[in-house]
Amino acid sequence: MAYDYQAVHALDGTIGAVPGQRANHLAVHRATAIAVVLAAPGHGAEAAGILVADGAFEARFCGPGEWLVLSEVHAPETLVAELSVRLGAFAFVVDQSHGRVALTLSGPDAARILANGIAVDLHPGAFAVGRAATMLCNHLSVNLARTGVDRFDLVVMRSFAEAFVADLKVMARSHDLSVDFATR
Amino acid sequence: MASLISCPHCGVRPKEEFSIRGDATPVRPAPMASDEAWNDYVHVRANPRGRIREHWQHVAGCRRWLVVERDNFTHDVFSVTDAAAGRGGAQ
Incomplete structure (x- = not known):
């Protein structure tokens, strides 16, 4: 028997969008x-x-010898194949396109909003542009x-995405935040 | 409880990110060692006051096992190293 599978985003119908483009914006990709x-x-x-070496990949540090690789150039279906070819026997690659949810928080209060839930120093001098960590x-x-x-940029496990967006809304309660899917 | 741990991979982190496994000092006996040696290794623990070495896992960060040397009386943290690095392990 054949099944029709449908790809549904983890936040479809549950995102609770706060429309508009306010000072701070949370975009869900x-x-x-x-x-x-x-x-x-x-x-x-x-x-x-x-x-x-390859500008098409965006490697984010997770732990020693471990990275989350995001790509704007490659499609979810082809990224793993592409990476496997490039890395060969040097690394193991596992697709997470449907296992994780990527979000972007931007705006003048972004670091302040995150500081309400994260205990890591996010001052640009301590956590510089280009750095990533779990x-x-x-x-x-x-x-x-x-x-x-x-x-x-934030990457969370798919099953935690709904709770995470709800958390972010609470963290941003005293700041102006809009939430929606990214248009791209 | 020491509240800030500097993970060698991730930097300074709050203790909530870690889970503590226990004493890092016992050395695993040989497979055919006496029952007494194995009983000591598995069950018998000292409970010292002062400087101790413990296994901590950075569950919410890099997920690596670390050896944290700290004082359980003054809360000072003396050193944090990767558990594999201590044994000349990979990565």
Whole structure:
């Protein structure tokens, strides 16, 4: 028997959008290509070199020898194949495009909003643009990347996405925040 | 309880990100060691006051096992190292 599978975003119908483009904006990305890359023992440097060399991949640090790789260029269906070819025996690649949800928080109060749930120093001097790390936000583990002084990318596990967006709304209660799916 | 741990991979983090496994000092006996040696290794623990070495896992961060050397009386943290690095492990 044949089944028709439908790809449904984890936040479809539950996002509770706060419309408009206010001072701070949380954009939820609909289809981001995401993969987890784990370097083979002893090959961390080679894998890192390959990931950095290609501008089509955006590698976010998770742990030693482990990265979340996002791509705007590659489709969710092709990212893993592309990475496997490039990395060869240096690393293991697992598709996470439907396992994680990517969000972008931007605006002048972005760091302040995040500071309501994250205990890591987010001053640009301590957590510079381009840095990424996995950290605890309230009770959820999220991968936070600083893509600009007032711009952060967050990647959460799919099943936590709804709770995480709800948390962010509470964290931003004293700031002006709009929430919606990214138009792109 | 020491409240700030500097993970060698992630930087300074609150203790809520970690889970504590226990004493890092016991050394695993050989597979055919005496029952007494295994009983000591599995069940018997000292409960010292002062400087101790413990296994902590950075569950909400890099998920690596760390060895934290700290004082359970003054809350000072002396060193945090990757558990694999201590044994010359990979990565």
